[in-house]
Amino acid sequence: MSTIHHHHLKVEFSGGLELLFGNQRVHTLSLPAVIPDSERPSPSPSPPNLKSTSHSTSESRSTDVTYLIHYLRTHLLTDRPELFVDGDSIRPGILVLINDTDWELEGEGAYELKNGDEIVFISTLHGG
Amino acid sequence: MAPASCALCQNAKAILKRPKTGQQICKECFFFVFETEVHHTITDAKLFKPGDKVAIGASGGKDSTVLAYVMKTLNERYNYGLDLYLLSIDEGITGYRDDSLETVKRNQQQYSLPLKILTYEELYGWTMDAIVSEIGKKNNCTFCGVFRRQALDRGASSLNVDHIVTGHNADDIAETVLMNVMRGDIARLGRCTLICTQGEDSIKRSKPFMYAYEKEIVMYAYFKKLDYFSTECIYSPDAYRGHARTFLKDLEVARPSAIIDIIHSGEAFGVREDVKATQKPQQTCKRCGYMSSNELCKACTLLEGLERGMANSVTPDGDVLPRMSHKVLRRRSQFSSNSFVWASSSWDWSNLVVSTYSRPHLSVFEM
Ligand SMILES: [Zn+2]
Ligand SMILES: [Zn+2]
Numbered sequence: 001m002s003t004i005h006h007h008h009l010k011v012e013f014s015g016g017l018e019l020l021f022g023n024q025r026v027h028t029l030s031l032p033a034v035i036p037d038s039e040r041p042s043p044s045p046s047p048p049n050l051k052s053t054s055h056s057t058s059e060s061r062s063t064d065v066t067y068l069i070h071y072l073r074t075h076l077l078t079d080r081p082e083l084f085v086d087g088d089s090i091r092p093g094i095l096v097l098i099n100d101t102d103w104e105l106e107g108e109g110a111y112e113l114k115n116g117d118e119i120v121f122i123s124t125l126h127g128g
Numbered sequence: 129m130a131p132a133s134c135a136l137c138q139n140a141k142a143i144l145k146r147p148k149t150g151q152q153i154c155k156e157c158f159f160f161v162f163e164t165e166v167h168h169t170i171t172d173a174k175l176f177k178p179g180d181k182v183a184i185g186a187s188g189g190k191d192s193t194v195l196a197y198v199m200k201t202l203n204e205r206y207n208y209g210l211d212l213y214l215l216s217i218d219e220g221i222t223g224y225r226d227d228s229l230e231t232v233k234r235n236q237q238q239y240s241l242p243l244k245i246l247t248y249e250e251l252y253g254w255t256m257d258a259i260v261s262e263i264g265k266k267n268n269c270t271f272c273g274v275f276r277r278q279a280l281d282r283g284a285s286s287l288n289v290d291h292i293v294t295g296h297n298a299d300d301i302a303e304t305v306l307m308n309v310m311r312g313d314i315a316r317l318g319r320c321t322l323i324c325t326q327g328e329d330s331i332k333r334s335k336p337f338m339y340a341y342e343k344e345i346v347m348y349a350y351f352k353k354l355d356y357f358s359t360e361c362i363y364s365p366d367a368y369r370g371h372a373r374t375f376l377k378d379l380e381v382a383r384p385s386a387i388i389d390i391i392h393s394g395e396a397f398g399v400r401e402d403v404k405a406t407q408k409p410q411q412t413c414k415r416c417g418y419m420s421s422n423e424l425c426k427a428c429t430l431l432e433g434l435e436r437g438m439a440n441s442v443t444p445d446g447d448v449l450p451r452m453s454h455k456v457l458r459r460r461s462q463f464s465s466n467s468f469v470w471a472s473s474s475w476d477w478s479n480l481v482v483s484t485y486s487r488p489h490l491s492v493f494e495m
Contacts (some may be wrong), residue, residue, distance in 0.1 A: 015190070015346065016358040071442075092377035095346055102347070104145040105132060105152055123358070124299075124346045125373070 005033040006117045007063060012073065017094065020079045021078035027076060031113065034060045035067050065098070066109035068119065083125075095122045136161070143351070147242050147341045155351055162348055166336050171322045175334050178209030181289040184282055186202050186214040186235065186243075188228030191295030193235060193356040194345050195337060199293065213287055214239075217279045218247040220255025220270055224322030231357040235286055238355065244281045252431060262434060274426045276359035278418060284331050299342040299380075301386045303372045305394035310372070321391060341387060373413040 011027045018025045061067075064087060073085050084091060089109060096103035097120040099109055132152045140154035148162075176182065183198045184199055186192045198216060199357065203210045216232045219225050229245065236243040249255050252275060260268050284292050301321060308317040319325065324334035337345065349356055379386040412418065413425035415432075424432065 014358070016349075038130070083134075092381045093342075095343060095350075097350070100143060100351075102144045105142055119348075122346055122350060124342045125377075 006030045007033055007113050007117070008069070009113060009116075010118040011068075012118070013122075014120070015095075016125070017084065017121050017123045021072075022078045024038055026106070029071075030062050031068065031071060033063055033113075035063055062103050062112045063112045064109060064113060065103065065119065068113060069109070077107045083123075090121070093123065093125045096120070096122060097122070130488055141441040146346055148388055150384070155173050158344075158351070160346055162340070163175065163201060163205075163323065166198055166340060167206060169269065169323070170202070170208075170336055171341055173295075173334070175324055175332075175336065176208055176210055176291065177209075180209075180291055181211040181213070181287070182291045182293060183213045183215040183244075183280075183289040184241075185292055185294040186216045186232045187295075188216070188231035188235070189295070190335060190346055190349050190356045190358060191300075191342075193231070193295075193296055194349050194352075194356050195293065195295040195355055196235055196239055196241065198348075199336070200241065211289075212241050212243050213289060214246065215245040215280065215283045215287065215289075215292065216243065216330070217243045217276050217283070218245055219276065220248050220257055222249075222257055228357040228475050231355060234355055244283055244287055246279050246286075248279065251279055251282060253274070254434060256433070259434065262437070272428055274430060278425070278427045279330060281418075287337055291332045291334065293336055294346075295336055295337055297337045297340050298387050298391060299373075299376060301335070301338050301394070302390040302445050303369065303376055303466075305390050306372050306376065307369065308394075310368075314399055317394065317397060321394040339388065339391070362430055443458075 005022065007030070009029045009031060011029060013021050022102065028092075040047055060074065066078070069085060069090055070088070073081055077084055084094070090096060096108075098106045099118055100120075134140050134142050134154035134157050135151045136153050136157040142152035142157065143155050144158050145152050146158075164478050170176065184192065184196045186196055196212075199210075199212055202208065203212060210341065214236055216229060218229060232243065232245075235241075247255075256268065256272055263271075271278055279293055281293075304320045308314075308320055321338075323336075323338055326332045348354075351389070376387065376390075410419050410421060411423070413420040413428055414423050415428040416425060418425045418427065420426070420428075424428070451481060
């Protein structure tokens with residue numbers, strides 16, 4: 001294996017979510033630009049009727065926000081995954097910003113990450 | 129995806145998709161529409177008059193932090209002529225409220241507004257920590273809710289204010305509508321969508337954010353870099369409310385207008401006068417003098433239970449005393465032949481009169 005191309009990312013948690021990630025708000029990560037086969041998100045057990053076919057193919061997939069969420073859940077999350085994810089996606093009520101833009105304008109989970117991207121996760125679910 | 133440009137100014141890059149309208153808008157237009165819609169909520173409901181003394185119920189959390197900032201901004205921009213105060217309640221919850229009050233104290237500096245803090249300990253002789261060590265974690269939200277409401281009222285009268293504004297947002301109101309429907313609490317269903325209520329003590333309470341989505345409040349705080357505190361109360365086991373909130377958030381993903389639609393449904397339910405009349409006439413609590421529908425107010429009822437070491441005067445649905453309205457409803461439903469009676473027989477749909485449904489004017493920017 002020579003050099004695998006990597007993306008350097010800044011990920012920030014706030015609104016109480018940082019408590020699920022070792023009480024650390026800002027994390028810097030380096031993710032491979034193409035999702036390694038071994039790291040494909042396995043089809044989630046909870047909703048079997050949803051997109052059950054897409055992950056079984058072996059074609060390479062660029063690292064996207066859905067993969068980032070999977071990566072954060074498996075590698076960085078220290079506490080109570082049900083407060084962060086819901087199946088393959090983010091729990092409703094958590095806002096996601098990609099480079100300071102609402103992820104709903106950027107394709108949500110399908111957004112393909114670029115080197116230097118900054119992703120912010122904010123919980124709206126904690127006290128008013 | 130190519131970055132979309134703003135649907136309002138057609139110029140800057142869009143940074144937010146509005147849940148209420150689906151519009152994609154830029155940061156400056158977002159600040160402007162958010163503030164302007166709150167201004168319209170305030171002026172349409174004629175909430176204030178010049179010279180009013182207004183206390184902002186400030187918890188240090190996102191909603192009240194944004195509310196304090198927006199109230200101060202609008203008061204200056206539109207010359208409301210209001211005297212604004214921050215009013216905070218210290219429930220006595222170590223590791224939660226002591227930290228959030230530090231945020232309120234910073235807000236006091238940042239917004240240069242006078243701050244009054246009242247503690248449960250000084251008002252009731254009990255901190256929430258002490259209450260929980262007495263009764264455990266079950267039902268403590270009932271204590272806290274009853275105590276907080278009364279504490280805000282008492283703080284308001286000690287500041288001599290005319291009006292208390294709270295940060296309840298559209299998601300909170302929709303959640304309350306759902307919960308009142310699910311509990312069959314028709315009298316509260318009728319009241320919970322009122323933007324402004326006035327008690328016997330003549331202090332008004334209102335909710336300038338009742339049409340503002342939680343998503344937009346949090347985004348506003350994020351883009352304005354407002355300083356707020358966000359840790360869930362360590363004693364918050366209100367599972368029923370939690371389910372309602374999860375359900376609502378799932379609905380919002382599928383159809384973002386669901387939240388405002390539920391509020392409109394709540395507003396369109398007219399509650400029949402004879403149902404409203406089942407609320408008991410008000411008197412004053414014989415122990416503390418606070419307005420009450422019984423000899424003892426809810427706070428004093430709970431305190432007596434605590435002092436006797438038995439706090440089981442609380443019913444499972446969180447109400448302190450039996451609700452008279454249910455008995456009246458049940459009796460009527462036995463005699464009304466053509467009314468649909470709900471399974472528990474405590475809820476009679478004929479009490480609801482659906483008024484002519486007209487969608488309230490929401491926003492000047494809505495397309
Ligand atoms: Zn714009
Ligand atoms: Zn009393």
